[in-house]
Amino acid sequence: MKILSVFIILSSLVLLGCNSQPTPTSHYYMLNQQLDIESLAGISPIKKIQLTLPEYLKQPNLILQLSKHELSYAYYHMWAENLDEAITKSLQLDLKALEKSDKTEINKIENAKTRVNLVLNIDHFYATIDSKVVLAGNYTLVNSQQTLALSPQYSFSFITNIDENGYPNSVAKMRLLVQQLAQDVYQNYNRISTTQALKK
Numbered sequence: 001m002k003i004l005s006v007f008i009i010l011s012s013l014v015l016l017g018c019n020s021q022p023t024p025t026s027h028y029y030m031l032n033q034q035l036d037i038e039s040l041a042g043i044s045p046i047k048k049i050q051l052t053l054p055e056y057l058k059q060p061n062l063i064l065q066l067s068k069h070e071l072s073y074a075y076y077h078m079w080a081e082n083l084d085e086a087i088t089k090s091l092q093l094d095l096k097a098l099e100k101s102d103k104t105e106i107n108k109i110e111n112a113k114t115r116v117n118l119v120l121n122i123d124h125f126y127a128t129i130d131s132k133v134v135l136a137g138n139y140t141l142v143n144s145q146q147t148l149a150l151s152p153q154y155s156f157s158f159i160t161n162i163d164e165n166g167y168p169n170s171v172a173k174m175r176l177l178v179q180q181l182a183q184d185v186y187q188n189y190n191r192i193s194t195t196q197a198l199k200k
Contacts, residue, residue: 024076029062029171031079031086031178032093042096045189047115047144049088053122057083062167063126065134071126077167087122087178094182102186116150116192117142118185125177127170131162135177141189150192156184 056063060082061073079086122137135158141151158177162169 026076026078027167028078028080029167030081031083031171031175032090042100043115044092044095045099045115045186046092046095046118048117049091049120050117050146051084051088051120051122053084053125057122057125062170065126065128067129074167083125087125090175090178091118091120091182091185094179095186098182098186102190115144116189117144117146119146125174127162127167127174131165132159133162133170133173133177134159135174135181139185141185141192151188154184154188156181 056071059073060078061075062077062079064072064074066072118139119142120137120139122135124134124136127133136156138153138155140149140153142149158180160173160177162173
């Protein structure tokens, strides 16, 4: 009887071992991986970014929109750092690059422009089931003390197609959308009158 019991237990363990699936590998993604020291240099026209994300983006998993009202977490595909930090760093790098490459006469005048703050709200930032990525929200440019709005509230909605399947390609396209946002912010920043009394 004891031999039969031991045989049953060993057989069960063998069967369980055969049926168990290997644990899926977790993948981590960086929104920005800028290692070029030269591109890290320079001054952004935006002194500080105050970023607000919705609750569903305050977790590490990438998001996939399955339908108009349905989102799904990608359990084994995650951001390598907090998304708010990743977006802020990427925006600042892009704004520095835009400031360095801007050769307009107004930028040649010393102290012609003053750094301002950016109040940014992101509502949507994800890939969709129909091979697109979306970045949408609004922002306002304010003085550095955040006591005076220097611009109206600008709304933005950037969408682009994903050429290849897979989360790595989605993240690469999401990074391009952040660049588009930086260009939009920079254009509106340049529209602020240089005669306004902006305090550092």
